[in-house]
Amino acid sequence: MTFQPVDLDKVLTPASAEGRKEFETRAFESLRSRFEAALDPRDRWGLTAVVPARHLRGAVRFLRDDPSCLMDLMLDITAIDYLGYPGHDGARFGVVYNLRSQRFGSNRLRLKVWVEEEDPVVPSVHDLYRIADWQERETWDQYGIVFEGHPDLRRLLNHVEFVGHPLRKDYPVRKRQWLSTNDPMILPLEARLEARGFQVLEHVAANSPSVEETDLLGKPAVEKVNYVEKAT
Amino acid sequence: MKVRNQEGEKIDLLTVNIGPSHPATHGALRAFVALDGEMIRAAATEIGYLHRGFEKMVEQGTYQQVLPYTDRLNYCSAILNNIGFSHTVERMFEVEIPERATVLRVLLSELSRLIDHQVCIAAAAVDLGALTNYWYLFNPREDVYAIWEKLSGARLTNAFTRIGGLYRDTYEGFEDDVRAVLPKIEKGLDDAFRLLEHNRIFIDRTRGCCPISAEQAVGWGWTGPCLRATGVDRDLRKDDPYLGYETYDFQTVVGSTGDTYDRLLVRMYEMRESLSICRQALSRLEPGPVNTPDARLSLPGHDKTYHDMEALINQFKLVYEGVRAPAGEFYGSIEAANGELGFLVVSDGTGRPWKIKVRPPCFTQFAAYADLVEGSLVADAIACLSSLNIIAGELDR
Numbered sequence: 033m034t035f036q037p038v039d040l041d042k043v044l045t046p047a048s049a050e051g052r053k054e055f056e057t058r059a060f061e062s063l064r065s066r067f068e069a070a071l072d073p074r075d076r077w078g079l080t081a082v083v084p085a086r087h088l089r090g091a092v093r094f095l096r097d098d099p100s101c102l103m104d105l106m107l108d109i110t111a112i113d114y115l116g117y118p119g120h121d122g123a124r125f126g127v128v129y130n131l132r133s134q135r136f137g138s139n140r141l142r143l144k145v146w147v148e149e150e151d152p153v154v155p156s157v158h159d160l161y162r163i164a165d166w167q168e169r170e171t172w173d174q175y176g177i178v179f180e181g182h183p184d185l186r187r188l189l190n191h192v193e194f195v196g197h198p199l200r201k202d203y204p205v206r207k208r209q210w211l212s213t214n215d216p217m218i219l220p221l222e223a224r225l226e227a228r229g230f231q232v233l234e235h236v237a238a239n240s241p242s243v244e245e246t247d248l249l250g251k252p253a254v255e256k257v258n259y260v261e262k263a264t
Numbered sequence: 265m266k267v268r269n270q271e272g273e274k275i276d277l278l279t280v281n282i283g284p285s286h287p288a289t290h291g292a293l294r295a296f297v298a299l300d301g302e303m304i305r306a307a308a309t310e311i312g313y314l315h316r317g318f319e320k321m322v323e324q325g326t327y328q329q330v331l332p333y334t335d336r337l338n339y340c341s342a343i344l345n346n347i348g349f350s351h352t353v354e355r356m357f358e359v360e361i362p363e364r365a366t367v368l369r370v371l372l373s374e375l376s377r378l379i380d381h382q383v384c385i386a387a388a389a390v391d392l393g394a395l396t397n398y399w400y401l402f403n404p405r406e407d408v409y410a411i412w413e414k415l416s417g418a419r420l421t422n423a424f425t426r427i428g429g430l431y432r433d434t435y436e437g438f439e440d441d442v443r444a445v446l447p448k449i450e451k452g453l454d455d456a457f458r459l460l461e462h463n464r465i466f467i468d469r470t471r472g473c474c475p476i477s478a479e480q481a482v483g484w485g486w487t488g489p490c491l492r493a494t495g496v497d498r499d500l501r502k503d504d505p506y507l508g509y510e511t512y513d514f515q516t517v518v519g520s521t522g523d524t525y526d527r528l529l530v531r532m533y534e535m536r537e538s539l540s541i542c543r544q545a546l547s548r549l550e551p552g553p554v555n556t557p558d559a560r561l562s563l564p565g566h567d568k569t570y571h572d573m574e575a576l577i578n579q580f581k582l583v584y585e586g587v588r589a590p591a592g593e594f595y596g597s598i599e600a601a602n603g604e605l606g607f608l609v610v611s612d613g614t615g616r617p618w619k620i621k622v623r624p625p626c627f628t629q630f631a632a633y634a635d636l637v638e639g640s641l642v643a644d645a646i647a648c649l650s651s652l653n654i655i656a657g658e659l660d661r
Contacts, residue, residue, distance in 0.1 A: 074591075074592050075593050076592045077356070078594075080593065104483075105485055105487070106485050108608065110608065112593070112618075112619055118612050134498055138503045142595065162484050162485075163485035166631040188312060189312040189661070190312060191312070198320055199319055199320060199619075215310055217310055221279065221296055221298055222265075224634065225298055228638065229269070230267040230306070231267060231268040233266040233267055234266040
């Protein structure tokens with residue numbers, strides 16, 4: 033992974049309200065002409081630019097690297113589920129990228145990509161911002177949005193055995209799930225070792241409570257994930 | 265775990281869980297590490313042990329009902345979260361809160377920042393074996409909790425702000441209590457300074473321990489004291505001023521190397537600035553209302569509710585239907601003790617939020633933790649973790 037070094041020696045004075053407005057107009061003009069961006073009328077206070085998924089990486093890279101933008105801080109990535117939102121027609125999900133510039137103090141901008149329920153896929157930006165790795169994992173966990181190209185799209189906040197995506201509007205609030213085992217985390221650790229130049233010679237069996245053990249408690253048994261088999 | 269290292273030697277690595285339930289993790293965090301002796305060769309982190317579904321819960325109630333939930337984000341400085349959330353919703357309405365409420369919010373923000381930094385520094389020092397600092401820092405912290413208790417009735421989960429102002433005005437003697445507690449905090453801080461700043465053991469343990477460069481920190485999305493420790497002079501109170509912070513005289517504190525020493529020292533020096541802001545806010549405190557008169561946000565008050573039909577309807581609708589934030593999507597943020605605390609609020613125009621996404625400052629710091637500790641000793645990893653001040657409440661939501 034390579035990251036564009038940002039010259040932070042010279043930090044600029046905070047932008048005025050006019051300066052911010054001017055930045056937003058200028059940035060949106062570039063996004064519109066180069067990446068077919070459209071204004072999102074739902075953001076009445078700042079600027080949210082809607083870009084097609086195929087232009088997302090280009091737009092993010094442009095915002096990060098262009099000397100007039102330098103949006104070097106990925107504050108957050110999340111999704112919004114519009115299922116049942118009054119007056120909404122169109123794609124069910126909007127994936128939101130919340131950006132800020134460290135160089136230009138308070139310049140902020142959001143990008144939005146519409147995602148259909150049947151094909152909830154957007155390209156990953158994990159290689160453009162390191163933090164995007166976890167933010168995309170969280171969004172996948174909570175909303176089931178697939179980030180294409182993400183190296184390790186696992187759940188982040190919810191349990192490894194959790195089924196479904198709880199922040200979707202059709203996930204029942206009071207639904208309970210029986211979760212019995214720990215996440216052995218052997219695979220991510222081995223991946224990190226290998227990324228650092230180690231060669232794993234022998235895969236360790238994941239240690240987790242047996243299915244029979246949970247049966248004794250009178251609770252539904254869960255299918256055990258065979259991490260060793262997955263690894264080989 | 266048998267591996268072949270970069271030189272082609274076969275070595276046996278020991279896998280150990282640091283956490284999720286260990287005093288040194290200060291919360292339920294898990295780092296699964298592969299050890300070569302005491303050296304961490306690789307680390308994988310897992311979060312979510314304190315995941316309560318904050319973002320699902322807040323969709324079930326009204327905007328006012330969200331407020332007590334925000335206490336449980338960063339519970340070391342609960343009022344800062346209250347202020348962040350209330351401020352965000354007020355900005356959606358484009359409503360200004362009265363002067364007294366603004367000054368009180370600044371005062372409470374800075375007191376909260378002080379007690380939050382106290383937790384971080386004291387706990388970090390304890391992890392390094394320097395126990396005395398703990399009492400120097402935590403005794404005055406207890407006095408702040410006594411003020412919280414008198415103010416809001418609660419020590420930890422205060423829920424002291426309201427959308428449009430504050431829960432109520434301060435009690436009689438509040439200013440004297442704050443005036444009395446500031447020198448105590450300062451004394452404790454000075455004592456801790458004298459014990460730590462030039463302490464050989466402390467310096468040897470923290471300097472050069474798990475450093476991060478400014479470019480890397482920005483790439484990891486860091487904000488707040490941990491980012492400033494790398495030398496990036498960024499603070500929302502200066503860059504995107506809210507609550508009139510631009511009118512207060514204070515400086516941002518920056519470090520140079522972004523190591524554990526810098527992260528802790530930045531917090532200690534920041535406490536000095538916060539003390540100064542507290543004193544300035546105290547001198548500005550004038551009597552006046554603490555809630556906006558805007559009937560869309562504030563309850564009319566008992567005397568009106570019981571004698572005026574319109575006020576009764578207003579009270580009923582605000583309580584039962586909630587504050588009706590204008591339809592749309594808004595992101596508001598403040599500089600919390602750990603960095604930028606943001607709320608992305610999606611409103612459909614009703615009294616219940618369609619979605620609220622919290623942007624917790626700890627999240628970005630802990631995401632980088634595995635990278636930070638790989639190649640360092642286990643003891644350094646513990647020192648590093650406490651200097652990041654990870655609060656599981658806001659990390660996992």
